[in-house]
Amino acid sequence: MNRRSTMRFVTLTAATGLALASLTACSAGGGADDGGDGDVTITWWHNGTTGPLPDVWEEVATEFEEAHPGVTVEQTGYQNEELQRTLIPNALAAGDPPDLFQVWPGGELRDQVENGYLMPLDDEIADTIESVGATVNPWQVDGKTYGVPFTFGIEGFWYNTDLFEQAGIDAPPATFDELTDAVGKLKDAGITPIAVGAGDKWPAAHWWYQFALHSCSPEALQAAETEYDFEDECFVEAGEQLEEFLALEPFQEGFLGTPAQQGAGSSAGLVANGQAAMELMGHWNAGVIGGLTADQQVPPFLGWFPFPGIEGADGDPTAALGGGDGFGCSAEAPPECAELLEYIMSEDVQAKFAASGSGIPTVPAATESLDDENLKAVAEGLANASFVQLWLDTAYGTTVGNAMNEGITNLFGGAGTPEDVVTRMQDAAATQ
Numbered sequence: 001m002n003r004r005s006t007m008r009f010v011t012l013t014a015a016t017g018l019a020l021a022s023l024t025a026c027s028a029g030g031g032a033d034d035g036g037d038g039d040v041t042i043t044w045w046h047n048g049t050t051g052p053l054p055d056v057w058e059e060v061a062t063e064f065e066e067a068h069p070g071v072t073v074e075q076t077g078y079q080n081e082e083l084q085r086t087l088i089p090n091a092l093a094a095g096d097p098p099d100l101f102q103v104w105p106g107g108e109l110r111d112q113v114e115n116g117y118l119m120p121l122d123d124e125i126a127d128t129i130e131s132v133g134a135t136v137n138p139w140q141v142d143g144k145t146y147g148v149p150f151t152f153g154i155e156g157f158w159y160n161t162d163l164f165e166q167a168g169i170d171a172p173p174a175t176f177d178e179l180t181d182a183v184g185k186l187k188d189a190g191i192t193p194i195a196v197g198a199g200d201k202w203p204a205a206h207w208w209y210q211f212a213l214h215s216c217s218p219e220a221l222q223a224a225e226t227e228y229d230f231e232d233e234c235f236v237e238a239g240e241q242l243e244e245f246l247a248l249e250p251f252q253e254g255f256l257g258t259p260a261q262q263g264a265g266s267s268a269g270l271v272a273n274g275q276a277a278m279e280l281m282g283h284w285n286a287g288v289i290g291g292l293t294a295d296q297q298v299p300p301f302l303g304w305f306p307f308p309g310i311e312g313a314d315g316d317p318t319a320a321l322g323g324g325d326g327f328g329c330s331a332e333a334p335p336e337c338a339e340l341l342e343y344i345m346s347e348d349v350q351a352k353f354a355a356s357g358s359g360i361p362t363v364p365a366a367t368e369s370l371d372d373e374n375l376k377a378v379a380e381g382l383a384n385a386s387f388v389q390l391w392l393d394t395a396y397g398t399t400v401g402n403a404m405n406e407g408i409t410n411l412f413g414g415a416g417t418p419e420d421v422v423t424r425m426q427d428a429a430a431t432q
Contacts, residue, residue, distance in 0.1 A: 043098040044075040051287030052356040092117045099337040103147035103328035105138030107397015118146040119329040124338035128345045132362040151359035152324030153283025153378050156306040163277040172305035183250045186277050193250045195276035197260025197267035204412045205405040209392045210307045211238035214315035225395045228429035230422050239418025261288050283378045287358045304374040306381045320385035403428035
């Protein structure tokens with residue numbers, strides 16, 4: 001997954017033409033094009049609700065329909081938390097899932113595979129799986145592939161370069177001490193240093209994740225993920241470091257009720273509209289911020305830098321927290337579902353995805369189409385990372401992940417302790 005290539009811009013028009021040509025050429029092989037049992041409808045749920053991504057997916061669905069007479073693609077975008085925490089689990093449990101849907105790796109994927117909810121893809125789209133290299137590993141269980149990531153990246157700070165300059169900050173913080181100094185300078189200048197969407201819980205939890213990543217040794221992190229071993233004192237230290245940081249009052253007023261990515265009042269909206277200087281968020285955030293500005297464009301003041309290492313801590317200072325978004329097919333989906341996923345992962349569509357600024361593609365050749373300088377910076381940060389730790393709630397699975405996020409949110413609100421977070425994780429793991 002650590003790769004870096006020369007970037008060049010490919011226009012959406014050119015990418016669309018190439019995509020249609022290649023799709024038409026490969027559509028003669030089977031599925032609905034051969035007549036078969038008649039018309040086929042593919043339901044597709046995704047998390048593209050803001051920025052350019054909804055238009056990209058709509059265009060992809062239309063192209064697939066045009067190349068596959070008799071196939072209808074009903075694609076719908078949902079807010080990420082609603083999709084992951086409610087809609088997909090409920091649909092799977094009820095036996096009425098969409099055909100193609102977002103599949104998150106880690107514990108959640110393992111649970112879905114154990115319940116027989118997902119289609120094994122290795123025999124269906126082997127070349128597609130091979131095309132994304134090691135980034136597909138988190139979507140595999142016991143050597144079989146159940147999802148393919150269309151984007152993968154790392155988390156960092158999205159920041160307002162103008163507000164940094166206004167506060168007298170000459171360069172992005174390279175150490176954690178420099179980050180705390182920047183918070184002080186921004187506050188002295190009357191600027192809200194950091195926006196956080198703690199109302200959605202997981203954005204607040206990611207602060208604890210980062211402290212754990214930079215405080216725990218790689219061995220402790222591995223034991224936590226594979227054995228649910230949270231005995232290392234670094235996990236309590238992560239909460240203590242978070243408490244110390246919260247004491248600086250770095251976040252906006254009312255942060256406990258602020259959503260992350262929906263509307264002008266969200267944490268992303270506060271950065272988009274110049275009301276906060278920074279937000280800690282994943283690689284997709286440029287598109288989200290752009291979708292919340294008045295002109296629906298990524299603002300020219302936006303910059304990015306990785307979470308800095310903590311001097312003297314056991315964690316690797318060049319480690320990164322990250323993950324990706326992938327799609328999989330339900331176990332009972334028609335064959336055309338895998339064909340649609342294969343098209344989504346084609347080099348032409350991946351190039352279109354990259355050129356739109358929606359994220360970092362997983363097909364290596366498509367990274368040449370990245371035009372957004374911040375996404376290039378994220379891609380470079382990914383390439384420079386010593387290793388990438390999967391989002392902790394994803395890595396630990398729904399049961400432990402939810403308990404952990406609840407404990408961290410309580411800590412944010414002053415209603416819990418660093419020890420409480422670890423106790424919640426241990427208690428939840430004991431029920432597995």
